Structure formats: C-alpha cells, structure tokens
Amino acid sequence: MSYATQKLAEEKVFKDPVHRYIHVRDQVIWDVIGAKEFQRLRRIKQLGTTYxxxxxxxxxxxxxxLGVYEIVRRIVDDSFEGRPAWDPSERLVVLCAALLHDLGHGPFSHAFENVFGLDHEEFTKQILLGDTEVNEILSRVSDDFPQKVADVIGKTYPNKQVVSLISSQIDADRMDYLQRDAYFTGVSYGHFDMERILRVMRPLDxxxxIKSTGMHAVEDYIMSRYQMYWQVYxxxxxxxxxxxxxxxxxRAKALSETGYAFEQQPTHFLRFFDNSFTLQDYLALDEGVLLTYFQLWMNEKDSILSDLCNRFVNRKLFQYIEFxxxxxxxxxxxxxxxxxxxxIDPEYYLVFDSSSDLPYDFYRPGEEGERIPIHLxxxxxxxxxxxxxxxxxxxISGKRRTDHKLYFPEDFLTADGKKKALKKQILDLLK
Structure with missing residues (x-):
C-alpha cells in the first residue's frame, strides 16, 4: 500500500464545537496535523485583536x-463521491490544501504583515516547499506533491474545481470561519444552513x-458574511x-534603527527590522512571543513605546470618530x-484607518482581482x-462598502496639565 492511500488502523476524531467532530482516516492528514509547523497555528489567533x-x-x-479540512472532506467524500464530473484522484491534494491553507499566517496576522511588508500566502508556500516537517511528510506521497498542494492554495492548480473548494465566493474557508467566528464571538450573524449548501453542491466541468433549489441557503450565507464583516471583522x-x-x-523598529538601548532587546525582531530574516525566524514567532515583549516593553524608558504597550496589554485603547x-x-x-x-506625536497618536468589503461580485473579466461568481x-x-x-x-452585487475612522488617545486630551486650552481646541476639532 502506498503512503498516499494508507489509512489509520482506527479513525481519529477531534471534538469540535462547530462541526461536532473532525474525522481523520488518512495517514497523511494525521501526520501533517502532528507537524510542528501546523501545531504552531495553535498559537496564532484566528481573529487577531478581536478578543x-x-x-x-x-x-x-x-x-x-481543521474545520476547513472537515468541510472539504464532507464535500468530496459525501457530496461529490461517485459523480462523473469529480476526479477522485484529486481527493488527497484538496484535503491537504484545505488543512494547510493558513499555514503561513504570522502573529496577529494582517497587522504584523503590514508593518514588515509580508505576505502570509508566500510563507505558506515556503513552508510547503522548504526544509520543514510538513514538506517532508507531503513529499512521502510523491516528489511533486508539495508543489501540487502549494498550487491549489496559490490558485494556479490546473483543476479549477479543486481550487474553488478552497478559494471562491462560496468555499470551505468562508463556510468555516463564518460559523466558527460567530460561535466564539457569541453573535448570531454568521449562522447559515451549511448542511443544505453541501447537499446541493455539484461538480461540473x-x-x-449550486442546484437552484439551494439558492435561498446561498442567499443566507452571503448575507451572513455581509453582517459578520461589519459587526465583527x-x-x-x-x-x-x-x-x-x-x-x-x-516604534520598536524606529528605535532600533536609531541605536536606542532597549532594556529588553528585541532579539526576535532584529532580522525583521533589517529584512534579513529566514523562514525559521518567521516560524519562531507567535503571539505569545509578541505579548511577552509588549509586557516587558511597558517598562522601557521610551515613553511612546512604553505607553503603546501599556495600552495594548491593558486594553486602554484609542477613541475614534468617523473621518x-x-x-x-x-x-x-x-x-x-x-x-x-x-x-503629542501624531505619527503614533493620530491614525487614519479605512476598511472596505465587497460582499459579492459577478464576473468582471480582465479586472484586477476578478472574482469567480457563484453559479446556479x-x-x-x-x-x-x-x-x-x-x-x-x-x-448588493458589485457594491463596495467602506468605513473610515480616525483614531486618537482621548485621555491625553482630557487630562489636566499643560496646554489645556490647546487640547480643548483639538477636542473641538475632533467632534
């Protein structure tokens, strides 16, 4: 028996609050879950600062x-099995891609990426193809199997059917995170009838x-996504x-570049500050590491770094206005x-932020970031x-909604002390 088809002697299950159980029968999947690069994801929050x-x-x-893997497993093993338009030889590659699609996320994901100009999808590819435990396990299937998994996640895999299960306007990724994030945030917006959607999904060319009889379940899914973005994300x-x-x-990067003598040296960040980091440096970072530094930096002599860390650790956040x-x-x-x-340094204490979302779009060929639509x-x-x-x-098709905010430390402007009149003038402008 080849490694690709090898099954566990007994099915393994993970108890899950969203899907009840995550089922694992394939030896490859079980081994990948045990790899240290995948275990690292336990230390990266799904929703960053939303907690x-x-x-x-x-x-x-x-x-x-695990949730995305389970949804894809149910699709290919239950909904697609035996249908002429589905190629069962694609099963293992799509299961691995579902499981590993977020492998390259860093601590606090998008905020960390923005500071250092990183791309988690590129790191996912590097982990899959580099000197890692995950690569070693996938390579047991075949020499080109890690590349196939990377191609599915990177949306360059020749079988678009396979890609769409992981990345489309109705994919397993979205179906899991909407329900999972709704469950853990305690909101009701992200709930929709996934069981119905899975029953009416069909492989075609x-x-x-989606069978037309499932249209209303898809409508509910799209509106759930719309509400989750604006109420949670x-x-x-x-x-x-x-x-x-x-x-x-x-601030830590700027201080390091000026030769500032840190009380607690930013050892884990130095190679990111000068862009000389390796994949192993990247994998050594998780949210526990960042939070440890933030707690230590609360005692730094630099008043800006110290204050910002205190605000984050102790949740003394900025106020905001529409702007x-x-x-x-x-x-x-x-x-x-x-x-x-x-x-008050406006570089750190007066920050404009903008968020936007396009809940659903029809096909616009040739446009940047074109979206494959949902077909009935x-x-x-x-x-x-x-x-x-x-x-x-x-x-709501093709309609992008954008939200603009200006963030500032209201406590700095209301505290008694020097320049009271000037601070009142600022507050009046911010009303």
Whole structure:
C-alpha cells in the first residue's frame, strides 16, 4: 500500500464545537496535523485583536484549519463521491490544501504583515516547499506533491474545481470561519444552513455549482458574511487595538534603527527590522512571543513605546470618530500641527484607518482581482450566475462598502496639565 492511500488502523476524531467532530482516516492528514509547523497555528489567533472586543474570540487558526479540512472532506467524500464530473484522484491534494491553507499566517496576522511588508500566502508556500516537517511528510506521497498542494492554495492548480473548494465566493474557508467566528464571538450573524449548501453542491466541468433549489441557503450565507464583516471583522474597537499593535512594532523598529538601548532587546525582531530574516525566524514567532515583549516593553524608558504597550496589554485603547481623509485632508493637517504643539506625536497618536468589503461580485473579466461568481444549475441544466436569479444578491452585487475612522488617545486630551486650552481646541476639532 502506498503512503498516499494508507489509512489509520482506527479513525481519529477531534471534538469540535462547530462541526461536532473532525474525522481523520488518512495517514497523511494525521501526520501533517502532528507537524510542528501546523501545531504552531495553535498559537496564532484566528481573529487577531478581536478578543479585546468579543472576549470569547480566543480560537486559533489551528481550530479553523481543521474545520476547513472537515468541510472539504464532507464535500468530496459525501457530496461529490461517485459523480462523473469529480476526479477522485484529486481527493488527497484538496484535503491537504484545505488543512494547510493558513499555514503561513504570522502573529496577529494582517497587522504584523503590514508593518514588515509580508505576505502570509508566500510563507505558506515556503513552508510547503522548504526544509520543514510538513514538506517532508507531503513529499512521502510523491516528489511533486508539495508543489501540487502549494498550487491549489496559490490558485494556479490546473483543476479549477479543486481550487474553488478552497478559494471562491462560496468555499470551505468562508463556510468555516463564518460559523466558527460567530460561535466564539457569541453573535448570531454568521449562522447559515451549511448542511443544505453541501447537499446541493455539484461538480461540473471546471467549477462547482449550486442546484437552484439551494439558492435561498446561498442567499443566507452571503448575507451572513455581509453582517459578520461589519459587526465583527471591521469592529472599530478591534481596529483601534490593531492600530496600536501596528504602532508598537513601528516604534520598536524606529528605535532600533536609531541605536536606542532597549532594556529588553528585541532579539526576535532584529532580522525583521533589517529584512534579513529566514523562514525559521518567521516560524519562531507567535503571539505569545509578541505579548511577552509588549509586557516587558511597558517598562522601557521610551515613553511612546512604553505607553503603546501599556495600552495594548491593558486594553486602554484609542477613541475614534468617523473621518474621510479624502474630504477632510486640510483638517487632518491642522490636527497634526495641533498635536505637535501639544507635545503629542501624531505619527503614533493620530491614525487614519479605512476598511472596505465587497460582499459579492459577478464576473468582471480582465479586472484586477476578478472574482469567480457563484453559479446556479437550473432544473433544465442551464447555468445562471447567482445575482441574475436572486433579487437579494443582486441588490448588493458589485457594491463596495467602506468605513473610515480616525483614531486618537482621548485621555491625553482630557487630562489636566499643560496646554489645556490647546487640547480643548483639538477636542473641538475632533467632534
């Protein structure tokens, strides 16, 4: 028996609050889960700083990755098995891609990436193809198997049907994180009838389609996603914490470049500051490492680094107002000058942040970031794009919603002390 087809002597299960059980029968999957690069995902939160708003949001990318694997397993083993348009030889590669799609995420994911100009998808590829335990396990299947998994995750795999199960407008990734994030944040927005969607998914040529009888379940899924983005993922208080986290890393980098003598040397970050880090340096970082530094840096002599770390660790976050930089550019410049006169560095304490989302889009060939739409299979076999059939989806198709905020430390402006009149002038401008 080859390693690719080898099964465990007894099925392993993970108890899961969303899917009840995660089922593992394949030796490859079990071995990959045990690899240290995959175990590292236990130490990376799925929702970054959101736990500072929704206190239950402590779940990890490990949880989520298992969930995506389980959804794909159910699709290929239950919904697609035996259907002529599905190639069963693709089963193992799509299961591995589902399990490993988030492997390259760093601590606090997007904030960390933005500071150092990193791309978690590139690190996922490096882990899959580099000198790692995951690569060694996947290579037991075949020499080119790690590359195949990387191609699925990178959306360059020739079988688009396989890619769409992991990355499309209705994929296993989204179906898991919506339900999982709703469960752990305690909100009701992310719930939809996944069982129904899985029952009506069909492989067809180079895509996955939905039987028209499942249209309303898909509508519910899309609206759930829309609500989760605006009520959870783009929550302004979570974004305030992310702004502070970003500024901590910026400040530490700036101090390091000027030769500042840290009380606690940023040993784990030095190679990131000068862009000389290796894959192993990247894998050595997790959120526990960052939080340890933040706690130690609360005692630094540099007042900005110390204050920002104190704010993050003890949840003393920035206040915010609605603010459109394009319309209020002159006001922003005036505020920056007033902050400087008040002795408050606007680089770290006056921060504009913008978030936007496109809940669903139809096919726009040739456009950057074009999205493969959701297709319905009508009773007569005709294929129709979802928004052509659903009035609910048509109403939000192609409509990007954007939210702009300006973040600042209100406590600095209301505290008694010097320059009180100047601070009041700033507060009046911020109203």
């Amino acid at each position: 500072l708003v929704f206190h239950g949001a402590e779940h990890s990318r490990f949880n989520h990755s 180079d895509q996955v389609v 783009f929550h302004p208080v979570s974004r305030s914490a992310e702004v502070i986290l970003t500024k901590i890393l910026h 459109d930089l394009a319309k209020d550019y002159v006001k922003m410049k005036e505020l920056e000058q007033l902050f400087k006169r008040a002795g 299979q009508m009773p007569n076999g005709e294929i129709r794009e979802l928004s052509r059939q659903s009035e609910v989806v048509e109403a």
